[in-house]
Every structure is written in structure tokens, then in C-alpha cells.
Amino acid sequence: MSNILVNAPKTAKRGAAIEIKALIMHPMETGFRPGPNGRIIPRNIIERFTATWNGAEIFTMDMSPAIAANPFVSFFAEAKESGTVVLRWTGDEGFAAEQRVDIAVE
Amino acid sequence: MDRRLFLAGTAAVVLVPLSPATATPDAMAEAIRKVVGTATPTEGRVKLDVPPLVENGSTVPLTVSVDSPMTEADHVKAIHVFNEKNPQPNVFSARLGPRSGKAVIGTRIKLGDSQRIVAIVETSDGKFLSAGADVIVTLAACLEESP
Numbered sequence: 095m096s097n098i099l100v101n102a103p104k105t106a107k108r109g110a111a112i113e114i115k116a117l118i119m120h121p122m123e124t125g126f127r128p129g130p131n132g133r134i135i136p137r138n139i140i141e142r143f144t145a146t147w148n149g150a151e152i153f154t155m156d157m158s159p160a161i162a163a164n165p166f167v168s169f170f171a172e173a174k175e176s177g178t179v180v181l182r183w184t185g186d187e188g189f190a191a192e193q194r195v196d197i198a199v200e
Numbered sequence: 201m202d203r204r205l206f207l208a209g210t211a212a213v214v215l216v217p218l219s220p221a222t223a224t225p226d227a228m229a230e231a232i233r234k235v236v237g238t239a240t241p242t243e244g245r246v247k248l249d250v251p252p253l254v255e256n257g258s259t260v261p262l263t264v265s266v267d268s269p270m271t272e273a274d275h276v277k278a279i280h281v282f283n284e285k286n287p288q289p290n291v292f293s294a295r296l297g298p299r300s301g302k303a304v305i306g307t308r309i310k311l312g313d314s315q316r317i318v319a320i321v322e323t324s325d326g327k328f329l330s331a332g333a334d335v336i337v338t339l340a341a342c343l344e345e346s347p
């Protein structure tokens with residue numbers, strides 16, 4: 095998908111802590127703001143971001159409306175074995191997005 | 201207006217949010233209590249990086265880093281961030297573990313007003329650490345109407 099940007103190294107040394115940065119396009123509408131008609135725009139946010147490495151959960155973040163629009167998250171992961179990192183975003187109005195990154199560990 | 205008076209006034213406005221570090225509004229204290237229970241978080245080992253002065257409250261970079269070996273025996277389990285004056289006290293709650301390698305998280309947040317941000321860190325031995333930072337916001341998030 096074109097609305098996701100992920101920055102992670104393609105290769106990593108075994109045991110090294112690598113940084114993974116992820117950005118996704120999303121309005122993160124707070125539910126506290128009036129629209130042009132004066133009515134409150136309903137809340138529409140990403141509630142949860144998770145990262146798994148070969149299926150094992152390595153990081154999760156529960157978000158609130160206080161996370162800026164187009165949420166950016168950076169975190170670290172220990173490179174244990176080569177594999178696939180799956181980043182997943184879920185939220186209001188049935189929002190779900192996924193991005194896979196392959197990382198080779200030497 | 202007298203120039204000297206004006207300058208004194210400006211200084212007062214800028215200094216007010218910086219001084220009372222303990223003036224925690226109730227909602228944030230309550231939200232923190234829900235996480236730490238009866239424990240008292242200790243200061244130190246946690247670094248909360250937020251710019252002290254931001255022009256636009258709708259995207260404020262924030263980084264929390266914890267000095268931890270991140271081993272099976274001694275690691276950071278969770279990092280929570282709270283604010284005082286947004287409509288809700290929670291900003292985010294992140295869970296990590298020994299697989300993280302490094303206890304560093306970065307994101308961008310919204311701030312509705314000048315306020316204090318607090319990070320609470322839960323370690324694997326059940327203890328809590330904390331760090332706080334004051335931010336002055338010149339243009340708040342949430343106030344503008346959507347286009």
C-alpha cells in the first residue's frame with residue numbers, strides 16, 4: 095500500500111538492536127473538534143499498532159486521540175533470526191492495514 | 201505600554217507553566233494511578249525528549265528512552281505517556297520486552313495547550329519509573345476547524 099512508509103534495515107547483525115520506523119496516512123480525528131457545520135466530527139483514530147517478528151509479538155502501542163495525524167512510531171527490535179516483521183494498524187470504523195518487511199540477519 | 205512593563209509581563213506569562221512541577225491536574229493523576237496502583241514511581245533512568253517550546257501543537261515529536269539492559273531478567277515492560285490538559289489524559293501505552301533490544305520509543309503527539317507531559321515506565325521487577333517535561337505551545341491542536 096502506498097499510504098504506509100516503513101524504514102527498517104534490510105540486513106542486521108545477529109543480536110543487534112535495530113530501529114524500525116513506521117508512518118501511516120490517517121486523519122486521527124479526535125472526536126472533540128467541530129466540523130464546518132458546527133457539529134462534532136465523530137472520532138476516527140488508529141487504536142492499536144502492533145509489530146511481530148516471525149509471528150512473535152515484539153511491540154504494541156495503544157494510541158489515543160492525542161497521537162498526531164498520520165501516526166509515526168519508531169521502536170527498536172533485537173535481530174535474533176532472519177524473517178519477516180509484520181506491522182499492523184487497527185482502529186475505528188473497521189480500519190486495518192498491514193505492512194511486511196523482510197530482514198536478513200547475519 | 202511602558203516597554204519595561206511589557207517585557208516583565210511577557211516573562212511572567214512564559215514562566216508560569218514552568219514553575220509548578222507538582223501541580224498535576226486530577227485527571228492525569230487518576231490515569232497514572234490506574235497504571236501504577238499504590239506504587240510510587242521513582243525519577244531517573246528515563247529520558248523524555250519533547251521540545252520545550254513548540255509552535256504548532258498538532259505535531260509534537262516525543263521520544264522516551266529508558267536506560268535498561270533489556271535482558272530477560274531486567275527489562276522494560278511498558279511505557280505510558282500522559283498529559284495534563286488535552287481532553288483525555290492518556291497519550292499512548294506501549295508494551296515492549298527483551299526482544300526490543302533497546303527501550304526507546306518515538307512518536308508525534310498533539311497538544312491542546314501548554315502543559316506538563318509525564319512518562320511512566322513499568323520494569324520487569326514490577327517497579328515504576330517516571331520522567332516529566334514541560335512544553336509551551338503557541339498554536340494549540342484541536343482548536344482549528346477542519347477544512
